[in-house]
Amino acid sequence: MNALPILEPTMDGTCCSPSGTPALGAEEAKQKALVFKALADPNRLRLLSIVKAGESGEACVCDLTGPLDLGQPTISHHLKILVEAGLLHREKRGTWAYYSLVPGALEETAGLLATL
Amino acid sequence: MNALPILEPTMDGTCCSPSGTPALGAEEAKQKALVFKALADPNRLRLLSIVKAGESGEACVCDLTGPLDLGQPTISHHLKILVEAGLLHREKRGTWAYYSLVPGALEETAGLLATL
DNA sequence: CTCATATATTGATGATTATCAATATCAGGG
DNA sequence: CCCTGATATTGATAATCATCAATATATGAG
Numbered sequence: 583m584n585a586l587p588i589l590e591p592t593m594d595g596t597c598c599s600p601s602g603t604p605a606l607g608a609e610e611a612k613q614k615a616l617v618f619k620a621l622a623d624p625n626r627l628r629l630l631s632i633v634k635a636g637e638s639g640e641a642c643v644c645d646l647t648g649p650l651d652l653g654q655p656t657i658s659h660h661l662k663i664l665v666e667a668g669l670l671h672r673e674k675r676g677t678w679a680y681y682s683l684v685p686g687a688l689e690e691t692a693g694l695l696a697t698l
Numbered sequence: 699m700n701a702l703p704i705l706e707p708t709m710d711g712t713c714c715s716p717s718g719t720p721a722l723g724a725e726e727a728k729q730k731a732l733v734f735k736a737l738a739d740p741n742r743l744r745l746l747s748i749v750k751a752g753e754s755g756e757a758c759v760c761d762l763t764g765p766l767d768l769g770q771p772t773i774s775h776h777l778k779i780l781v782e783a784g785l786l787h788r789e790k791r792g793t794w795a796y797y798s799l800v801p802g803a804l805e806e807t808a809g810l811l812a813t814l
Numbered sequence: 815c816t817c818a819t820a821t822a823t824t825g826a827t828g829a830t831t832a833t834c835a836a837t838a839t840c841a842g843g844g
Numbered sequence: 845c846c847c848t849g850a851t852a853t854t855g856a857t858a859a860t861c862a863t864c865a866a867t868a869t870a871t872g873a874g
Contacts, residue, residue, distance in 0.1 A: 605765070606747035611740035621811075622738040623832080624727035631722035631814045643851060649721070656833055658852055677841050677850045692808035695737075698747045739862080759821060772863055774822055793820045793871050816874085823868065831860070838853065844846085 606698065614694050620667030621691070625650050626660050630669065630688075633681055640673075640682040722814065730810050736783030737807070741766050742776050746785065746804075749797055756789075756798040 606614070620626060628650055633641045643661065647654050661681055664670040669687045673680045722730070736742060744766055749757045759777065763770050777797055780786040785803045789796045 605751045606744045608740065608744070611743045611747070615738055615740040615743055618734050618737040618743075621734040622731055624724065624731040625832090627727045627731055627734075627814065628722045628724070631727070634814055635721045652832095653834060654851070655835085655853080659832080662852085674840095674851090679851060688811045688814065692811045695804045695808045698743065698750055698804065741862085768862090769864060770821075771823080771865080775862080778822085790821090790870095795821060818873085819871085821868100821870080824866085826865090827863085829860100829862080831858100833857085833859095835856090836854085839851080841848105841850085843848085 617667050617669070617691050617694065620663050620669060623660070625652060625656075626664055629657070629660055629664065629681075630683070633670065634683055640680040642678040642680050644678070646681075733783050733785070733807050733810065736779050736785060739776070741768060741772075742780055745773070745776055745780065745797075746799070749786065750799055756796040758794040758796050760794070762797075 621630075629646055632646060632649060633639075636645070643654065643657055646657050646661075650657065652660075661670060661672070665672050665681075669684055669691070670681045671684050673682070737746075745762055748762060748765060749755075752761070759770065759773055762777075763773050766773065768776075777786060777788070781788050781797075785800055785807070786797050787800050789798070
């Protein structure tokens with residue numbers, strides 16, 4: 583029920599994949615796939631993009647329901663997936679929930695491709 | 699029925715997304731999501747990894763059915779998806795089909811994250 | 815041509831997912 | 845306390861997807 587530390591150290595025994603990575607193990611692959619799963623939806627990519635493009639670096643749900651042609655519950659659902667993937671950070675201020683990019687998360691995800 | 703040139707120039711009117719990208723359009727997001735969809739499966743990540751790790755930089759289907767616990771038709775199916783996403787290249791030599799990484803494809807995909 | 819082997823395609827099935835409508839929670843104002 | 849507005853959760857449904865069994869295609873050997 584809580585966010586998985588997907589982008590945290592792999593914690594499956596081996597630390598940091600010993601440079602000359604031979605091939606991807608089943609468990610490791612499953613972890614990495616989770617992040618790409620979160621990115622595998624056009625609307626979620628647009629959500630990330632809008633959050634990133636914003637002046638303040640953050641956006642509330644109400645800023646996001648407009649551009650995308652989706653209902654509010656669906657937006658909330660997508661945002662939750664992005665948070666659980668470790669890509670977005672959620673901060674509740676008053677009635678509003680503000681979402682912002684987790685610093686370095688996109689770069690780290692790009693790095694996953696280099697270490698395949 | 700043929701491979702989509704997903705990683706080719708965007709060809710949706712605007713060329714090269716004018717540096718200060720404001721936000722991701724619906725069409726653009728759909729295209730980018732296709733590549734991440736291809737990466738959003740653990741077994742496909744492992745296939746990419748094995749192909750990449752191979753000495754010769756290529757692998758035939760018979761090299762891939764072993765490590766993954768999947769039937770041959772399923773492997774073929776996953777490979778097709780990776781080819782259509784522009785990540786793998788397929789070359790038929792005799793009875794065998796050799797798959798290799800499309801040069802620069804992974805780097806280009808990593809770049810997609812930077813230009814969200 | 816016939817056979818054996820490697821790969822691809824088809825069709826079916828169970829699992830996952832995206833979406834919405836309805837409802838719940840939660841904070842602030844009166 | 846009650847109301848309003850913002851966001852989250854639940855339950856249902858349609859679509860997509862991963863997998864397999866069966867079959868098809870294609871290539872080289874004899």
